[in-house]
Amino acid sequence: MTEALTVSAIQYTALDGGIMPNVDEHVRLIEDAESHGARLVVFPELSLTGYNLPLLADDDAWLRPDDPRLDDLHEICRRTGITAVAGAAYREADGTPRLAGLAVHPDGTTDFGFKTHLHGPEESLFAAGERAMLLEVDGWRVALAMCADASVPAHSTEAALAGADVYAVSALYTQAEEHRLALHLGARAMDNRVFGLLANLGGATPQGQSCGLSGFWGPDGLPMKSAAGTGTEVVTAVLLRSAIRKFR
Template sequence: MPVDIAAFAIAQPVVVKGDIAANVARHVVLAEAAARHGARLVLLPELALTGYEPALAAGLALDADDPRLAPLRHAAMRLGIVLVTGAPWKTSGLPRIAALSFLPGGTMQVYTKQHLHPGEEAAFAVGEGGAGLVAGDARIALAVCAEIAHAQHPAAAALAGADLYAASVLVSENGYEHDAGLLRGYARQYGMPVAMANHGGPTGGWSCAGRSALWDETGQPVIAADGVGECLLLAERERGRWRGWHAGIGG
């Protein structure tokens, strides 16, 4: 039986193309709202700091010393949360698609996408994955978009004892039913809750579906966004029972 999970948040932003400073500022607003509701983890979509912009990725790529990341590091420390977002990550060649996890102690973990979507190899290098996270007593396994289409990825997360499979994605209207069906199936197959953070507005020429969601360990929906637009979903499991709600944001 997975451990009970303290309240966590799925944030669905509307990203400003290429404007890292503006997106960081909005991340902080969303994180503050989530923390007010007791969240220990805040999950955002793939490439949420820049938008999904392969043609711009090399110029937008970040590294650990980039001062634009400082507000996220400080927010995680100040609020006592784990904040997971996405950006292109600098390497010696093409950038990698990364999930950046800002931890309450002031450090950052970098997870890089291991399975690229067809066509992404022109702008991004294949990543190496990375360590799981701990939020409270819960073990969190990260996934980035196309990784969810590779069945060995959630299988490895379940084998490692993940209490939550946390997927940061860009899912279009046309692809939503298929990808949501995969995630719902993994939850049911592995008895492992699955969270999906999607974009709330268009990015990179894609009409994103929104509808970020959480499925419980039986594959039943706990909470989901109604559609597109910025929103914040909160969920927690206490004594084996899930509760989900839409949270106000402000700011």
């Protein structure tokens, strides 16, 4: 267990053209995060396609178990020693459709967390998950959440009771939701005495223009560091276990 964990939240403007161009850009951004010493990199919700749900009518927009299109993502994680969390539409082996966060580990394994609190058209496209998935990176436990999950206090509380040190949210918050973003991330961190992390989709989306603000919140609920704009940006912070101990 390490005293410090360096993490990069990637604010990401998804590219047109499907999964492969976005995998290539994820690889480039993971290399950028490595230069800042990151051990964990978190991308936004649906980062491998963008949040454009009509595109999911195309079967190629969905990932499947052992999908070869992720080979370069596996390779960059193996080479750098980084665990990377990307967002995608995913079909399980039995065909169950999920709005997923896939955690690619340096040892070649992949874990999957599923959005628990679906809303709007998501409800007809995906099956909901049951709880936040916990990752372990250098002895730190990181709970994965997706967008609306962060609006439900019980979601983060359950993760904290299971031992989470970090509540990592992959999301799309638009300019109309900037106030909600600050409340959600600050409250989830403060209520549970954990670090909060947001990786927000950037740029213009069918839901509206991103408000940016990807970054980090301390266990006191106060913002630590955030993106300067609304486009693609790597935001890196060093999380200290002593800060968690101070408030627990």
